[in-house]
Amino acid sequence: MKKIFFTPGPTQLYESVPLYIKEAAEKNICSISHRGREFQDIFQHAASGLKKLLNVPNNFNIFFLSSATEAMERIIGNCVERHSFHFVNGEFSRRFFATAQELKKSPEKIEAEPWEELDFKARIPENAELVCFTQNETSTGAAVEMDNIYKIKKENPEKLVAIDIVSSVPYVNVDYTMIDCAFFSVQKGFGMPAGLGIIIANESAIEKSRLLAGKNLSIGSYHSFISLLEYAKKSQTPETPNVLGIFLLGKIAEELNKKGISNIRKETEEKADVIYNFFDNHGSCKPFIKNRGIRSKTVITIDVGDSQATIKKLAEHGLIVGAGYKNYKDSQIRLANFPMHKIEDVKRMLEII
Amino acid sequence: MKKIFFTPGPTQLYESVPLYIKEAAEKNICSISHRGREFQDIFQHAASGLKKLLNVPNNFNIFFLSSATEAMERIIGNCVERHSFHFVNGEFSRRFFATAQELKKSPEKIEAEPWEELDFKARIPENAELVCFTQNETSTGAAVEMDNIYKIKKENPEKLVAIDIVSSVPYVNVDYTMIDCAFFSVQKGFGMPAGLGIIIANESAIEKSRLLAGKNLSIGSYHSFISLLEYAKKSQTPETPNVLGIFLLGKIAEELNKKGISNIRKETEEKADVIYNFFDNHGSCKPFIKNRGIRSKTVITIDVGDSQATIKKLAEHGLIVGAGYKNYKDSQIRLANFPMHKIEDVKRMLEII
Numbered sequence: 001m002k003k004i005f006f007t008p009g010p011t012q013l014y015e016s017v018p019l020y021i022k023e024a025a026e027k028n029i030c031s032i033s034h035r036g037r038e039f040q041d042i043f044q045h046a047a048s049g050l051k052k053l054l055n056v057p058n059n060f061n062i063f064f065l066s067s068a069t070e071a072m073e074r075i076i077g078n079c080v081e082r083h084s085f086h087f088v089n090g091e092f093s094r095r096f097f098a099t100a101q102e103l104k105k106s107p108e109k110i111e112a113e114p115w116e117e118l119d120f121k122a123r124i125p126e127n128a129e130l131v132c133f134t135q136n137e138t139s140t141g142a143a144v145e146m147d148n149i150y151k152i153k154k155e156n157p158e159k160l161v162a163i164d165i166v167s168s169v170p171y172v173n174v175d176y177t178m179i180d181c182a183f184f185s186v187q188k189g190f191g192m193p194a195g196l197g198i199i200i201a202n203e204s205a206i207e208k209s210r211l212l213a214g215k216n217l218s219i220g221s222y223h224s225f226i227s228l229l230e231y232a233k234k235s236q237t238p239e240t241p242n243v244l245g246i247f248l249l250g251k252i253a254e255e256l257n258k259k260g261i262s263n264i265r266k267e268t269e270e271k272a273d274v275i276y277n278f279f280d281n282h283g284s285c286k287p288f289i290k291n292r293g294i295r296s297k298t299v300i301t302i303d304v305g306d307s308q309a310t311i312k313k314l315a316e317h318g319l320i321v322g323a324g325y326k327n328y329k330d331s332q333i334r335l336a337n338f339p340m341h342k343i344e345d346v347k348r349m350l351e352i353i
Numbered sequence: 354m355k356k357i358f359f360t361p362g363p364t365q366l367y368e369s370v371p372l373y374i375k376e377a378a379e380k381n382i383c384s385i386s387h388r389g390r391e392f393q394d395i396f397q398h399a400a401s402g403l404k405k406l407l408n409v410p411n412n413f414n415i416f417f418l419s420s421a422t423e424a425m426e427r428i429i430g431n432c433v434e435r436h437s438f439h440f441v442n443g444e445f446s447r448r449f450f451a452t453a454q455e456l457k458k459s460p461e462k463i464e465a466e467p468w469e470e471l472d473f474k475a476r477i478p479e480n481a482e483l484v485c486f487t488q489n490e491t492s493t494g495a496a497v498e499m500d501n502i503y504k505i506k507k508e509n510p511e512k513l514v515a516i517d518i519v520s521s522v523p524y525v526n527v528d529y530t531m532i533d534c535a536f537f538s539v540q541k542g543f544g545m546p547a548g549l550g551i552i553i554a555n556e557s558a559i560e561k562s563r564l565l566a567g568k569n570l571s572i573g574s575y576h577s578f579i580s581l582l583e584y585a586k587k588s589q590t591p592e593t594p595n596v597l598g599i600f601l602l603g604k605i606a607e608e609l610n611k612k613g614i615s616n617i618r619k620e621t622e623e624k625a626d627v628i629y630n631f632f633d634n635h636g637s638c639k640p641f642i643k644n645r646g647i648r649s650k651t652v653i654t655i656d657v658g659d660s661q662a663t664i665k666k667l668a669e670h671g672l673i674v675g676a677g678y679k680n681y682k683d684s685q686i687r688l689a690n691f692p693m694h695k696i697e698d699v700k701r702m703l704e705i706i
Contacts (some may be wrong), residue, residue, distance in 0.1 A: 004697065010385065033363065066423070067594070073576075187383070194383070221429075221451070223420045223426075240362070242547060244546045322386070
């Protein structure tokens with residue numbers, strides 16, 4: 001039976017991924033030198049395709065890493081001397097905060113319960129160098145309106161702002177002039193095999209890493225922003241990277257650009273409406289996030305009572321959905337709503353539930 | 354024209370890689386959860402296959418990272434409080450040393466010219482916590498006899514020993530009871546797509562990272578040895594890893610185990626003899642490394658005068674070889690001699706030269 005994965009990541013691959021892998025094999029993409037012209041073209045194709053798709057200004061750099069988890073470490077390591085500040089409302093924002101602790105910084109945080117709105121009027125500590133948002137909490141399906149982030153940046157223009165868009169990209173519409181760093185991995189909204197993380201960073205973020213290096217502080221080695229930038233200028237990476245992943249990302253970005261980001265956003269919202277409407281009107285299965293203002297369009301969490309029974313029933317029809325995260329494992333399911341998920345499959349899933 | 358890559362990495366893929374990728378697609382390997390049973394089986398298959406192939410004792414752990422360059426950072430970060438000591442005779446051993454500097458340690462080194470034997474009688478500083486060897490210098494084709502490393506470990510049993518076997522694995526025969534850490538990446542002797550690095554670390558290496566953590570020093574975040582071990586015990590990784598890479602590594606290790614490591618070593622030595630004999634008796638193209646005691650069997654560097662002309666001539670026959678590294682780019686070629694390279698293709702290449 002053909003399976004369709006509605007899991008929040010790793011998830012369903014884009015239908016064309018196997019074709020692109022075949023193309024990569026024919027072109028010996030996995031054997032070419034990562035210091036040669038052919039790789040530089042692959043790097044540029046992926047970076048420029050991403051910039052076009054996400055409307056990233058020219059003063060931002062695209063850095064290729066191995067995971068979003070790595071991106072957290074590199075952003076904290078390169079943008080924070082002592083103090084970061086974190087908006088925490090779930091497991092991944094908690095992970096971002098913990099990363100700063102593990103790197104022996106002195107982070108502070110403001111917390112909200114997963115189903116509550118964060119307090120965006122909270123005072124940001126004066127000594128905070130970096131303000132960190134998990135724009136879309138993959139663990140709970142709570143999202144932060146970008147306007148709340150812009151407001152904080154406007155009030156704190158001297159502070160850097162980093163956003164985790166792991167499970168909302170490419171849907172989320174970011175005004176990059178109002179943030180300094182964004183990061184994600186490709187096994188969610190880009191429908192690709194895992195093993196590639198992306199940081200989109202502006203000159204201010206890189207300037208900060210230079211400042212730390214100037215103070216003789218460690219900003220890491222091969223994946224410091226300074227090292228990443230030095231190689232990115234040559235359309236290369238410091239290490240031998242996941243070349244196949246970068247090749248595939250260029251192809252997927254090209255495909256999404258052909259479709260058009262506004263169409264992708266419109267379809268995502270339509271599918272999200274269908275799903276939320278269904279569960280808002282369901283007798284027993286209800287959206288976990290009641291506050292419509294913080295409902296994610298791309299990761300939708302449903303209280304189903306017995307998650308294993310629901311997961312099993314759907315699996316019998318070839319539909320794979322995620323369990324709730326950690327404490328919610330037994331009572332919730334999580335549904336991804338990414339660009340590769342088709343409305344007809346969404347409807348089929350809802351009919352079975 | 355079908356190409357064959359004799360480049361030292363990325364290099365020729367194993368012939369069966371496309372088949373395994375097809376199998377991965379049929380089994381939805383790139384969509385499954387990295388927290389589920391199916392992934393745990395993939396992790397175990399790769400780890401146990403590697404341990405069998407390389408004869409790794411049970412008190413060692415296999416950690417999956419993203420590159421050998423990352424492995425250097427993690428080993429220095431987790432095994433060194435202040436002082437590492439490095440045997441440096443080429444660009445990659447220099448990179449290992451530079452990594453320690455970038456992480457604000459105080460490394461020391463002993464250097465030799467690329468064509469000279471390192472001085473293994475040199476006094477290792479008393480304060481050195483970790484002694485680092487690049488067992489096979491990919492940049493020059495100089496190799497370190499394992500006996501020299503064992504001797505130093507015997508004389509310094511309280512110091513940790515780390516070895517870079519990036520371009521000699523799986524050929525190099527390591528007695529793991531005489532070292533503490535080894536690392537490599539998979540796009541060389543394992544003939545796989547790049548994007549996966551491996552650390553093989555024993556309990557002493559992990560104990561050292563616990564000691565540093567106990568002193569409230571940073572040992573990194575998600576890829577600290579403590580975090581890697583915590584997840585490895587569950588056959589998982591801290592982050593969503595390169596699942597396809599781990600799947601492929603398990604398959605390749607299984608294939609190499611079927612062939613038998615002693616056959617692989619014998620074939621490698623036979624091919625190396627053919628290559629060195631040819632160039633030792635060639636009129637103008639000569640092995641760069643004259644000292645037979647330090648000649649690598651797996652990366653063979655030849656002074657050809659005009660490397661671009663040789664590379665071009667071979668490319669016309671579909672044979673892709675590497676240029677010399679950095680300063681030797683214009684005058685040398687580098688030939689990889691990995692398990693997937695066939696004797697008949699080696700002979701064809703030599704005939705053309």
